[in-house]
Amino acid sequence: MSVFVDRSSRVIIQGFTGQHATFHAAEAMAGGTNVVGGVTPGKGGSTHLDRPVFNSVAEAVAETGADVSGIFAPPQVAVDALLEAIEAGIRVAVIIADGVPVQDMVRTKRYLTGRSTVIIGPNSPGIITPGECKVGIMPSHIYRKGRIGVVSKSGTLNYEAVAQMGKLGLGQSTCVGIGGDPVNGVDFRTVMQAFEEDDETDIVVLIGEIGGNQEVEAARWASHYMNKPVVGFVAGASAPRGRRMGHAGAVISGESDTATAKLDAMEALGLYTVRNPADIGDAVLRAIKETGEHHHARAGP
Amino acid sequence: MNIHEYQAKELLRQYGIPVPLGEVVYSVKAAARVAEEIGGQRWVVKAQIHAGGRGKAGGVKLANSMERLAELADQMIGSRLATEQTGPEGQRVQRVLVERAAKIDREIYLGFIVDRDSQRIVVIATAEGGVDVEEMAREHPERIHKEVVDPAIGLLDFQCRKIAMALGLQDRMSPFVRILKRFYRCFRDKDMLLAEINPLVETEDGDLLALDCKMVFDDNSLFRQGEIAELRDFDEEDPKEVEATGHGLNYIALDGQVGCIVNGAGLAMATMDAVVLHGARPANFLDVGGGASPEKVANAFRIVLKDPNVKAILVNIFAGINRCDWVATGVVQATRDQRIVVPIVVRLAGTNEVEGRRILSESGLDLITAEDLDEAAAKAVAALKAVEA
Numbered sequence: 001m002s003v004f005v006d007r008s009s010r011v012i013i014q015g016f017t018g019q020h021a022t023f024h025a026a027e028a029m030a031g032g033t034n035v036v037g038g039v040t041p042g043k044g045g046s047t048h049l050d051r052p053v054f055n056s057v058a059e060a061v062a063e064t065g066a067d068v069s070g071i072f073a074p075p076q077v078a079v080d081a082l083l084e085a086i087e088a089g090i091r092v093a094v095i096i097a098d099g100v101p102v103q104d105m106v107r108t109k110r111y112l113t114g115r116s117t118v119i120i121g122p123n124s125p126g127i128i129t130p131g132e133c134k135v136g137i138m139p140s141h142i143y144r145k146g147r148i149g150v151v152s153k154s155g156t157l158n159y160e161a162v163a164q165m166g167k168l169g170l171g172q173s174t175c176v177g178i179g180g181d182p183v184n185g186v187d188f189r190t191v192m193q194a195f196e197e198d199d200e201t202d203i204v205v206l207i208g209e210i211g212g213n214q215e216v217e218a219a220r221w222a223s224h225y226m227n228k229p230v231v232g233f234v235a236g237a238s239a240p241r242g243r244r245m246g247h248a249g250a251v252i253s254g255e256s257d258t259a260t261a262k263l264d265a266m267e268a269l270g271l272y273t274v275r276n277p278a279d280i281g282d283a284v285l286r287a288i289k290e291t292g293e294h295h296h297a298r299a300g301p
Numbered sequence: 302m303n304i305h306e307y308q309a310k311e312l313l314r315q316y317g318i319p320v321p322l323g324e325v326v327y328s329v330k331a332a333a334r335v336a337e338e339i340g341g342q343r344w345v346v347k348a349q350i351h352a353g354g355r356g357k358a359g360g361v362k363l364a365n366s367m368e369r370l371a372e373l374a375d376q377m378i379g380s381r382l383a384t385e386q387t388g389p390e391g392q393r394v395q396r397v398l399v400e401r402a403a404k405i406d407r408e409i410y411l412g413f414i415v416d417r418d419s420q421r422i423v424v425i426a427t428a429e430g431g432v433d434v435e436e437m438a439r440e441h442p443e444r445i446h447k448e449v450v451d452p453a454i455g456l457l458d459f460q461c462r463k464i465a466m467a468l469g470l471q472d473r474m475s476p477f478v479r480i481l482k483r484f485y486r487c488f489r490d491k492d493m494l495l496a497e498i499n500p501l502v503e504t505e506d507g508d509l510l511a512l513d514c515k516m517v518f519d520d521n522s523l524f525r526q527g528e529i530a531e532l533r534d535f536d537e538e539d540p541k542e543v544e545a546t547g548h549g550l551n552y553i554a555l556d557g558q559v560g561c562i563v564n565g566a567g568l569a570m571a572t573m574d575a576v577v578l579h580g581a582r583p584a585n586f587l588d589v590g591g592g593a594s595p596e597k598v599a600n601a602f603r604i605v606l607k608d609p610n611v612k613a614i615l616v617n618i619f620a621g622i623n624r625c626d627w628v629a630t631g632v633v634q635a636t637r638d639q640r641i642v643v644p645i646v647v648r649l650a651g652t653n654e655v656e657g658r659r660i661l662s663e664s665g666l667d668l669i670t671a672e673d674l675d676e677a678a679a680k681a682v683a684a685l686k687a688v689e690a
Contacts, residue, residue: 020622024622075521076524076525099520099521100521101492101519101521101522101525102415102492102494102519102521102522103415103422103452103489103492103519103522105420106415106420106421106422106452107452107453109420109421110421110451110452110453111453125621137591137621137622138621139620139621139651139652142651152567153567154565154566154567154568154570155565155567155621156563156564156565156566156567156568156569156619156621157565157567157568157571158567159568159619159621159650159651160568160571160619160674163619163650163651163673164673180566180567182415182417182494183415183417183420207567209566209567209570210570211417212417212418213417213418214417233571235567235568235570235571235574236570236573236574237574237577238570238573238574238576238577238582238583239570239573239586240553240555242386243553243586245553245566245569245570245586246551246565246566246567246569246570246586246588247566247567248519248520248521249417250566250570253435254435254439255439259574275578276574276575276578276675277571277572277574277575277674278575278673278674278675278678279675
């Protein structure tokens with residue numbers, strides 16, 4: 001089953017003919033992702049990477065039955081592309097761009113009321129169900145099929161955690177990068193719920209950072225409603241107050257959104273917490289051993 | 302992006318929100334001229350720097366005479382003002398705002414934020430202006446009044462009246478509602494993330510006036526806010542950070558000794574954390590971003606090494622859209638061209654990592670390599686200790 005995307009996902013790429021989109025679409029296709037076409041307004045009717053190009057998302061959906069879209073449009077126009085995808089009934093929309101106007105996302109989330117599109121991002125590395133479907137920019141070769149669900153704000157920290165698990169022989173069910181913006185699509189809690197309901201996921205790794213309280217909200221939810229163990233890390237214990245650390249949302253604005261405060265809260269709620277970013281893999285292994293999920297969580301042959 | 306108080310007040314004025322009579326000046330002579338023009342017997346002289354905490358640090362003073370006004374302007378212009386937000390070295394005051402002093406009956410706090418919990422714009426108000434609103438929220442949450450704005454319909458009159466009543470402003474209902482709605486429109490139109498009128502005062506004559514104002518704009522929206530982008534004051538920013546932005550690098554100066562060059566904001570923070578866990582402090586946050594060319598990496602070295610505190614450098618790359626071979630080429634180029642003498646620890650993982658490591662080892666340079674994050678941080682701290690010993 002996995003989470004949000006799998007081998008049955010029919011993927012389109014918005015901004016298909018752009019340089020980055022082309023590179024990542026080709027890489028995803030080589031890894032088995034079912035890319036059924038793409039959208040570049042004005043280039044409809046042509047083909048790109050042996051797939052049809054459409055002028056609009058609605059047209060692409062009608063012609064190909066696409067249900068997932070990877071939005072590679074630049075930040076100035078990415079929200080428009082996202083709204084077009086929502087309007088066309090796309091089930092999962094992944095928005096990669098870093099630099100999307102924050103108030104545009106406020107309006108977008110209001111627009112989503114009564115609609116059911118799952119938005120992943122913006123400022124996201126994307127989503128990958130190893131061996132089945134990748135919509136994003138992550139290096140596929142480090143991911144392997146397994147039973148650990150990973151959800152993070154950061155892309156590179158997601159890779160770091162996955163690499164640590166890989167060295168221990170642990171693979172992933174699905175990895176989701178929800179992005180580093182203050183107003184974003186799916187939050188940690190929503191992804192955790194999906195992992196809890198997924199019969200291919202045994203353990204969840206949550207990787208947060210300073211700013212906001214999504215991590216603690218998710219941990220609180222997990223402590224009440226999750227049976228699966230959760231391993232948590234929060235980056236930025238060494239970050240100063242009031243400075244935006246790269247991500248638009250990564251800024252400490254009070255007492256409760258420091259890395260230490262979040263980790264303390266998560267620990268108090270019964271999560272496996274990690275204070276050293278180099279210990280994420282080990283913590284997952286410890287959680288597996290303690291909860292008896294060892295034989296499940298190991299990667300397949 | 303932040304702007305100065307006088308610039309924020311000019312925006313308020315454009316939206317029809319009353320602010321005190323006054324003008325920004327760069328000299329004592331101009332200060333006296335402005336005081337004469339606006340008239341009255343008492344004036345406030347306010348140092349214009351971005352950092353908060355100016356009042357407590359002596360950057361906001363009252364003058365009861367023209368002589369005192371000139372004296373204060375003379376003291377402030379050209380001086381360095383150190384507040385709780387500037388650090389001990391302070392910030393140079395290049396201009397002051399001269400305003401007619403108001404006789405105040407009461408002070409109110411009024412703010413808008415893009416609220417992360419509700420994912421919407423929220424108005425925040427409290428009847429005790431001039432206070433630290435975060436502290437108030439912690440200690441007396443019942444005194445903080447909030448209204449969440451529906452983005453589809455905007456801030457509504459009844460919401461403004463609700464706030465007015467909570468603040469005890471029944472008798473000033475109409476002007477207050479007008480101010481609040483205009484403030485919201487300004488916040489929304491100009492793509493702000495945070496705006497505060499603190500305090501909004503009611504004068505002896507019953508007028509409402511915005512006595513101080515702070516605005517933070519969304520950097521992501523500056524491409525469509527040309528007028529706001531022009532208000533950026535580079536003198537208020539670390540020159541290394543300004544230069545880094547010009548090279549497409551995200552750099553933040555810190556106070557430690559291990560310079561960090563990393564890709565991705567999350568990994569950059571985690572790398573800093575690892576340095577601290579091994580017993581040293583990072584000199585900076587630096588994200589080289591995606592698609593880092595050798596030139597970009599070389600520029601990262603240049604900026605990190607402008608900080609004289611840097612005694613060791615830690616390069617930590619987990620390449621997704623980046624390429625380890627490009628990064629390695631940049632490291633080698635920088636080390637040669639810039640004649641770098643501080644120890645450099647390099648950890649390369651991800652796309653083209655084998656090629657990257659080969660470039661490092663074949664360079665013949667004295668680079669320290671590491672396999673993973675923990676080893677890299679440990680080696681960087683050990684190298685720093687060796688330099689210090």
